[in-house]
Amino acid sequence: MWQWFHRLGSPRWFYQASGKWLPWLSGVAVLLLMIGIAWGLGFAPQDAKQGNSFRIIYIHVPASFLALAGYYVMALAGAVGLIWKMKLADMVMKSAAPIGAALTFIALVTGAVWGKPTWGTYWVWDARITSMLVLFFLYLGVIALQYSYSGQDAANKASAVLSLVGMVNIPIIYKSVDWWYTLHQPATIKLTEAPSMHPDMFHPLLVMILGFYCFYAVVLILNTRTEILYRERRTRWVQDMVGPAGESGQ
C-alpha cells in the first residue's frame, strides 16, 4: 500500500503513466461532449415555461458541478501536499486552480446569459450567484498566491492553506438555494432523489455531466504534466527525454 502511495507521488511515474491514459480519456471526453451538445441543442424537448433558453442548462449545470468538484480536488491535493509533503500533490493543486476558475467563469457567464430571457436581468445578488462569485475569487486567490512567492515551498503552503480555508464556501453554495429563497431555482438533480426532470431532458444532461468529468480529468492531467516538466526540467529523466536519446519528447 505504501509502495503504491509513493509511486503515485513520483512525478516521473505519473508523467509516464498519464501519457498512456490521455488518448483514451480525451477520446471519451470529446465523444461524450459532442453527443451531449448535439442532443441538448437539437433533440431534447424545449421547456414548457422557459422555451429554448432552457438548453443552456446542458452547459451551465455540468460546468457548475465541475467548478465545485474541482475545488475539492484542489483543496484535497493541497492538504496532501501540506501533510505528506508530496510533490505531485502540490503540482495537482496548482494545476487545478486555473481550470476551476475557468469552469466557474463558464458557470457564471452561462448563468447570466440564461438569466436575461428568464428573469429579465443578467445579474442579481442572489445567494447562489454571489457564493459562486466568491468561489471564482478563491480560485483567483490561489493562482495569485502561486506567483507571489519566490520560493515554491512557501507558495505551495500559502495556496494550500487558502484552499482549505475556502472550503467553508462549498456547503454555503450547496445550501444557498434552500437557505435563502431568492431567484435561483433549487437544484435540478439530487443524488438522493429521482430527478425532477423529464427523462428526455435528463439523459442528455447526464451525458454532458459525464463528458465534463472526463474533460476535467483530461485538462487536469495536461496541466499537471506541464507543471511536472517545468519543475523537473533540470532532472536527468527530463533531460534524457528531450535530448538526443528521445528527440520526440513524449
Added chain:
Amino acid sequence: MMFRFDSLQDFLQMSGHGPYVWSAYVISIAVMLWLVISPLRRRRQLLAGVLRQQRREAMRQHQEESADDFVTENRK
C-alpha cells in the same frame, strides 16, 4: 427521438432565444478550448527551452575542447 426544429433558420433563432443559447455555447466552448491549448503551448515552449539549453552546453563543451587543443598545439 427527433430533431426539434423545422429548418436551420428555426434552429439558429430558437424562437427568439437563439442569441442567448448560441452565445452561451460559443463562449463556453472557447474557454474549454483555451483550457486544452494553454498547457500544450506552455509544454512546447518548455521542451524547446530545455533543448536549446542542451545545445548551448554541448557547443560550449565543444569550444572548450578545441581551445584546449589549440593550447597544447602551441606548446609543442
